[in-house]
Amino acid sequence: MPSVAEGVKLGIQECQHQFRGRRWNCTTIDDSLAIFGPVLDKGRKLRNWTKRRQAREQGSTPPAATRESAFVHAIASAGVAFAVTRSCAEGTSTICGCDSHHKGPPGEGWKWGGCSEDADFGVLVSREFADARENRPDARSAMNKHNNEAGRTTILDHMHLKCKCHGLSGSCEVKTCWWAQPDFRAIGDFLKDKYDSASEMVVEKHRESRGWVETLRAKYALFKPPTERDLVYYENSPNFCEPNPETGSFGTRDRTCNVTSHGIDGCDLLCCGRGHNTRTEKRKEKCHCIFHWCCYVSCQECIRIYDVHTCK
The missing domain is CATH 3.30.2460.20 (Wnt (Wingless and Int-1), C-terminal domain)
Known part of the structure; x- marks a missing residue:
């Protein structure tokens, strides 16, 4: 659980870095770890609104089904998978360790060694944690589960070989290689690109044996349908200019801006x-x-x- 908590913090910090110059800057309501809970609920009356607004740096909290919420779920789920995987490789957890499955035939001049990071285990823990509450037959749960998985898949897709040379006088007669995760900034950069190209969906209802079930369908049939690696949303974002407790927006008053920039941070x-x-x-x-x-x-x-x- 310490690794899970650290992963959520890592995801929040990366979110705040990626959106540091935007109207919505990934500021959470109460700086808690409940990133998968009420902090993302649209329409929820925010208790102690004035007190929290004064206590926090100006920022905003994403409504439930916008592309901002999609990014938060993806980066937090990726953060949990990343932190748990790293904890296992460092030996700080007693229930996991190094990955021993990547033991195929080594290439010429290198051999397996070191501690390959077991990203599959980290993804498994993240899935158990982040998806536990997404068991409702509604569009919100379908969206959250999809975006959670997109974040975790990003970790698996960015695994790469790291190698160390061995030999006399600095020669590289033999290389010892192992699987490693990328720097988490690379994960944030990739998911930020996915945020910019997120797919808008529409909600469809149909009856099953368990009752009415909501599913998501791509809104524009002429566009390429989203894959499991893409982020999805079905509500438009507010402009985040003014404080609005209905949408979770704190507005942008008192935010520091760049007077020389013509971009969104200007x-x-x-x-x-x-x-x-x-x-x-x-x-x-x-x-x-x-x-x-x-x-x-x-x-x-x-x-x-x-x-x-x-x-x-």
């Missing part, structure tokens, strides 16, 4: 046309650093002045 777009305020800040920074042989660095402390621009 003051024009991020501030939704309301304009921005400018103030100066004094910051202490290390400067005039000198390397002394051997072996330390000495620095002076400088005061530098910066202009900070925030949305009105």
Whole structure:
């Protein structure tokens, strides 16, 4: 469970990095680990709205079935799989270890060695954790399960061989290789691309023996249907410009913007046309650093002045 919690935190942190310059910046309501719970519910009345809004940096929480929610589920599920897999390889968990299944015939000049990371086990734990509550016959559960699996599949798709050379005088007569996960930033970058190209779906209802069941169908038949590696959603996103407890939006007031950018992080777009305020800040920074042989660095402390621009 510590690895599961660490994985959810990792997913949230990566989400906040990927969306740091957007109107929705992946700020959670109460900074809890309930990323698969009420924090994603659209239409839920947020308790202590004013208190939480003042306590948190300006940001927003994604409604239930938007592409933002799709990304959160995918990155959090991937984070759990990643953290559990890494924990197993590091030996911090007693119920798992290295992957011994990748023992096919080695290539010329290399052999299996080290500790191959058991991503299949990490994915299994993530599936048990993240999908446990998605057992309802409705569109919301179908969407969440699909996006959870898309995040986990990204981990498996990005596994790669890492090798270490062995030999006299730095030669590489023999290479020892093992399977390893990528840096989690690569997972975040990949899923961010999937967010940008997420597939819009429509909800269909049909009766089965257990009652009415909701399923998802691609909205546009002329487009290529989504695969298990794509993100899906069926509700349009709000613009996240103004605070709205109905949609979970905190708005963008007081958010720091980039006055020189013409992109979404620029003051024009991020501030939704309301304009921005400018103030100066004094910051202490290390400067005039000198390397002394051997072996330390000495620095002076400088005061530098910066202009900070925030949305009105």
